[in-house]
Amino acid sequence: MRLTKKRKAQEILSILKTLYPDATCSLDYQTPVQLLVATILSAQCTDERVNKVTPNLFARFPDAPSLAHAHREEVETLIRSTGFFRNKAKNIQGTCLKIVKEFNGEVPQTMKELLTLPGVARKTANVVLAHAFGIIEGVTVDTHVKRLSNRLGLTKNSQPIQIEKDLMKLLPQPEWENFSISIIYHGRAVCNARKPQCDMCQLIHLCSDYKKNQKK
DNA sequence: ATCCCGAGGG
DNA sequence: CCCTCTGGAT
Numbered sequence: 001m002r003l004t005k006k007r008k009a010q011e012i013l014s015i016l017k018t019l020y021p022d023a024t025c026s027l028d029y030q031t032p033v034q035l036l037v038a039t040i041l042s043a044q045c046t047d048e049r050v051n052k053v054t055p056n057l058f059a060r061f062p063d064a065p066s067l068a069h070a071h072r073e074e075v076e077t078l079i080r081s082t083g084f085f086r087n088k089a090k091n092i093q094g095t096c097l098k099i100v101k102e103f104n105g106e107v108p109q110t111m112k113e114l115l116t117l118p119g120v121a122r123k124t125a126n127v128v129l130a131h132a133f134g135i136i137e138g139v140t141v142d143t144h145v146k147r148l149s150n151r152l153g154l155t156k157n158s159q160p161i162q163i164e165k166d167l168m169k170l171l172p173q174p175e176w177e178n179f180s181i182s183i184i185y186h187g188r189a190v191c192n193a194r195k196p197q198c199d200m201c202q203l204i205h206l207c208s209d210y211k212k213n214q215k216k
Numbered sequence: 217a218t219c220c221c222g223a224g225g226g
Numbered sequence: 227c228c229c230t231c232t233g234g235a236t
Contacts, residue, residue, distance in 0.1 A: 045222080084220050084221050084234090087220055088221095123232070142231095142232035142233080143230080143231065143232065144231090188231095194230070
Protein backbone atom coordinates (compact mmCIF):
# COMPACT_ATOMS: atom_id res chain seq x y z
CA MET A 1 0.00 0.00 0.00
CA ARG A 2 1.61 3.27 -1.09
CA LEU A 3 -0.51 5.38 1.15
CA THR A 4 -1.47 4.36 4.65
CA LYS A 5 -5.19 4.45 5.21
CA LYS A 6 -4.70 7.08 7.88
CA ARG A 7 -2.74 9.28 5.52
CA LYS A 8 -5.41 8.81 2.88
CA ALA A 9 -8.19 9.80 5.27
CA GLN A 10 -6.41 13.00 6.23
CA GLU A 11 -5.69 13.79 2.58
CA ILE A 12 -9.40 13.38 1.81
CA LEU A 13 -10.29 15.67 4.70
CA SER A 14 -7.76 18.25 3.56
CA ILE A 15 -9.21 18.36 0.04
CA LEU A 16 -12.79 18.49 1.31
CA LYS A 17 -11.91 21.44 3.54
CA THR A 18 -10.67 23.41 0.56
CA LEU A 19 -13.77 22.46 -1.44
CA TYR A 20 -16.26 23.31 1.32
CA PRO A 21 -14.54 25.86 3.57
CA ASP A 22 -17.83 27.15 4.96
CA ALA A 23 -19.44 23.77 5.59
CA THR A 24 -21.54 23.77 8.75
CA CYS A 25 -24.56 22.00 10.15
CA SER A 26 -27.28 22.85 7.63
CA LEU A 27 -30.19 22.62 10.05
CA ASP A 28 -31.81 25.86 11.23
CA TYR A 29 -32.22 26.25 15.01
CA GLN A 30 -31.94 28.72 17.86
CA THR A 31 -31.40 26.50 20.92
CA PRO A 32 -29.98 23.07 21.78
CA VAL A 33 -33.51 21.69 22.12
CA GLN A 34 -34.39 22.97 18.67
CA LEU A 35 -31.24 21.41 17.19
CA LEU A 36 -32.10 18.11 18.85
CA VAL A 37 -35.65 18.21 17.47
CA ALA A 38 -34.45 19.22 14.00
CA THR A 39 -31.96 16.36 14.01
CA ILE A 40 -34.64 13.84 14.98
CA LEU A 41 -36.69 15.18 12.08
CA SER A 42 -33.76 14.77 9.67
CA ALA A 43 -33.97 10.97 9.64
CA GLN A 44 -34.42 9.79 6.05
CA CYS A 45 -35.24 13.34 5.00
CA THR A 46 -33.28 16.20 3.46
CA ASP A 47 -32.23 18.98 5.82
CA GLU A 48 -33.77 21.37 3.32
CA ARG A 49 -37.17 19.88 3.98
CA VAL A 50 -36.61 19.89 7.74
CA ASN A 51 -35.87 23.61 7.50
CA LYS A 52 -39.24 24.13 5.85
CA VAL A 53 -41.21 22.73 8.78
CA THR A 54 -39.17 23.86 11.79
CA PRO A 55 -39.99 27.59 11.52
CA ASN A 56 -43.69 26.82 11.93
CA LEU A 57 -43.05 24.12 14.52
CA PHE A 58 -40.81 26.33 16.69
CA ALA A 59 -43.07 29.36 16.31
CA ARG A 60 -45.89 27.31 17.81
CA PHE A 61 -43.79 25.23 20.26
CA PRO A 62 -40.43 26.94 20.87
CA ASP A 63 -39.09 24.87 23.77
CA ALA A 64 -39.12 21.50 25.52
CA PRO A 65 -42.09 22.16 27.86
CA SER A 66 -44.37 23.41 25.09
CA LEU A 67 -43.42 20.53 22.79
CA ALA A 68 -43.81 18.00 25.60
CA HIS A 69 -47.34 19.12 26.44
CA ALA A 70 -48.59 19.82 22.92
CA HIS A 71 -51.37 17.77 21.36
CA ARG A 72 -49.84 14.88 19.43
CA GLU A 73 -51.98 15.51 16.35
CA GLU A 74 -50.90 19.11 16.04
CA VAL A 75 -47.23 18.15 16.19
CA GLU A 76 -47.83 15.42 13.61
CA THR A 77 -49.51 17.88 11.27
CA LEU A 78 -46.67 20.39 11.57
CA ILE A 79 -43.95 17.82 10.77
CA ARG A 80 -45.91 15.60 8.38
CA SER A 81 -43.93 16.37 5.23
CA THR A 82 -40.68 15.09 6.76
CA GLY A 83 -41.95 11.51 6.66
CA PHE A 84 -42.13 8.97 9.52
CA PHE A 85 -44.25 11.66 11.15
CA ARG A 86 -45.96 9.46 13.76
CA ASN A 87 -42.70 8.03 15.05
CA LYS A 88 -40.98 11.40 14.91
CA ALA A 89 -43.79 13.18 16.77
CA LYS A 90 -43.83 10.50 19.46
CA ASN A 91 -40.05 10.64 19.82
CA ILE A 92 -39.88 14.44 19.88
CA GLN A 93 -42.52 14.63 22.59
CA GLY A 94 -41.04 11.74 24.55
CA THR A 95 -37.60 13.31 24.35
CA CYS A 96 -38.89 16.74 25.42
CA LEU A 97 -40.88 15.26 28.30
CA LYS A 98 -37.80 13.44 29.54
CA ILE A 99 -35.70 16.59 29.22
CA VAL A 100 -38.25 18.47 31.34
CA LYS A 101 -38.68 15.74 33.94
CA GLU A 102 -35.23 14.21 34.26
CA PHE A 103 -32.78 16.79 32.93
CA ASN A 104 -34.11 19.98 34.45
CA GLY A 105 -35.30 21.30 31.11
CA GLU A 106 -31.84 21.24 29.54
CA VAL A 107 -30.50 19.00 26.78
CA PRO A 108 -28.00 16.65 28.47
CA GLN A 109 -24.38 17.09 27.38
CA THR A 110 -23.12 13.52 27.57
CA MET A 111 -23.43 10.70 25.05
CA LYS A 112 -24.67 8.32 27.72
CA GLU A 113 -27.54 10.59 28.76
CA LEU A 114 -28.47 11.56 25.20
CA LEU A 115 -28.79 7.89 24.26
CA THR A 116 -31.51 7.44 26.89
CA LEU A 117 -33.79 9.81 24.95
CA PRO A 118 -36.35 8.16 22.63
CA GLY A 119 -35.45 8.56 18.96
CA VAL A 120 -31.86 9.49 19.77
CA ALA A 121 -28.96 7.19 18.83
CA ARG A 122 -25.31 7.94 18.13
CA LYS A 123 -25.86 9.87 14.90
CA THR A 124 -28.25 12.36 16.47
CA ALA A 125 -26.23 12.56 19.69
CA ASN A 126 -23.01 13.29 17.82
CA VAL A 127 -24.67 16.13 15.88
CA VAL A 128 -26.10 17.72 19.03
CA LEU A 129 -22.93 17.35 21.09
CA ALA A 130 -20.77 18.84 18.35
CA HIS A 131 -22.94 21.72 17.20
CA ALA A 132 -24.83 22.70 20.34
CA PHE A 133 -22.02 22.17 22.85
CA GLY A 134 -18.75 21.93 20.92
CA ILE A 135 -18.13 18.42 22.27
CA ILE A 136 -16.55 16.03 19.77
CA GLU A 137 -17.49 12.61 21.07
CA GLY A 138 -17.52 10.58 17.85
CA VAL A 139 -17.97 10.72 14.10
CA THR A 140 -21.46 11.45 12.82
CA VAL A 141 -22.31 8.58 10.48
CA ASP A 142 -25.34 9.23 8.34
CA THR A 143 -26.29 7.86 4.93
CA HIS A 144 -23.75 10.10 3.16
CA VAL A 145 -20.85 9.33 5.51
CA LYS A 146 -21.66 5.64 5.18
CA ARG A 147 -21.82 5.68 1.38
CA LEU A 148 -18.71 7.80 0.79
CA SER A 149 -16.61 6.03 3.41
CA ASN A 150 -17.33 2.76 1.67
CA ARG A 151 -16.75 4.10 -1.84
CA LEU A 152 -13.52 5.82 -0.86
CA GLY A 153 -12.31 2.66 0.83
CA LEU A 154 -11.98 4.06 4.35
CA THR A 155 -14.02 1.17 5.73
CA LYS A 156 -15.39 -2.14 4.56
CA ASN A 157 -18.09 -2.24 7.21
CA SER A 158 -21.75 -1.53 6.55
CA GLN A 159 -22.95 -0.95 10.11
CA PRO A 160 -22.78 2.70 11.22
CA ILE A 161 -21.25 1.88 14.60
CA GLN A 162 -18.40 -0.05 12.98
CA ILE A 163 -17.89 2.65 10.36
CA GLU A 164 -17.70 5.21 13.15
CA LYS A 165 -15.04 3.20 14.98
CA ASP A 166 -12.99 2.85 11.79
CA LEU A 167 -13.17 6.57 11.06
CA MET A 168 -12.28 7.47 14.64
CA LYS A 169 -9.06 5.49 14.25
CA LEU A 170 -8.22 7.17 10.95
CA LEU A 171 -8.81 10.81 11.86
CA PRO A 172 -7.57 13.14 14.59
CA GLN A 173 -10.30 13.67 17.18
CA PRO A 174 -10.68 17.45 16.72
CA GLU A 175 -11.48 16.86 13.04
CA TRP A 176 -14.17 14.22 13.48
CA GLU A 177 -17.15 16.50 12.99
CA ASN A 178 -15.42 18.57 10.30
CA PHE A 179 -14.94 15.34 8.37
CA SER A 180 -18.60 14.38 8.66
CA ILE A 181 -19.89 17.81 7.70
CA SER A 182 -17.65 18.24 4.68
CA ILE A 183 -18.14 14.70 3.43
CA ILE A 184 -21.90 15.22 3.67
CA TYR A 185 -21.56 18.30 1.46
CA HIS A 186 -19.56 16.26 -1.04
CA GLY A 187 -22.13 13.47 -0.90
CA ARG A 188 -24.91 15.89 -1.74
CA ALA A 189 -23.06 17.84 -4.42
CA VAL A 190 -20.89 15.27 -6.21
CA CYS A 191 -20.83 11.73 -4.85
CA ASN A 192 -24.57 11.22 -4.72
CA ALA A 193 -26.16 7.83 -4.24
CA ARG A 194 -27.80 7.36 -7.62
CA LYS A 195 -25.26 8.63 -10.11
CA PRO A 196 -21.97 9.84 -8.64
CA GLN A 197 -20.39 12.65 -10.70
CA CYS A 198 -16.92 11.10 -10.88
CA ASP A 199 -15.89 13.43 -13.70
CA MET A 200 -16.45 16.34 -11.33
CA CYS A 201 -14.82 14.70 -8.32
CA GLN A 202 -11.60 15.98 -6.76
CA LEU A 203 -11.10 12.71 -4.88
CA ILE A 204 -10.96 10.13 -7.67
CA HIS A 205 -7.20 9.60 -7.20
CA LEU A 206 -8.03 8.46 -3.66
CA CYS A 207 -11.24 6.56 -4.42
CA SER A 208 -11.34 2.77 -4.25
CA ASP A 209 -14.62 2.56 -6.10
CA TYR A 210 -13.39 4.74 -8.96
CA LYS A 211 -10.25 2.62 -9.34
CA LYS A 212 -12.26 -0.58 -9.26
CA ASN A 213 -14.59 0.69 -11.97
CA GLN A 214 -11.63 1.72 -14.12
CA LYS A 215 -10.29 -1.84 -14.14
CA LYS A 216 -13.43 -3.32 -15.63
C1' DA B 217 -34.54 -8.11 9.03
C1' DT B 218 -38.36 -5.11 9.04
C1' DC B 219 -41.09 -1.24 9.87
C1' DC B 220 -42.04 3.66 9.91
C1' DC B 221 -43.45 7.56 5.84
C1' DG B 222 -43.66 11.90 2.67
C1' DA B 223 -41.67 14.34 -1.23
C1' DG B 224 -38.76 14.96 -5.12
C1' DG B 225 -35.84 13.23 -8.99
C1' DG B 226 -35.06 10.18 -12.81
C1' DC C 227 -42.50 3.07 -11.18
C1' DC C 228 -38.15 2.96 -8.14
C1' DC C 229 -34.66 5.19 -5.34
C1' DT C 230 -33.06 8.41 -1.99
C1' DC C 231 -33.04 11.70 1.84
C1' DT C 232 -27.76 13.93 7.93
C1' DG C 233 -32.12 6.91 11.43
C1' DG C 234 -33.96 4.55 15.16
C1' DA C 235 -36.69 0.99 17.51
C1' DT C 236 -38.54 -3.57 17.53
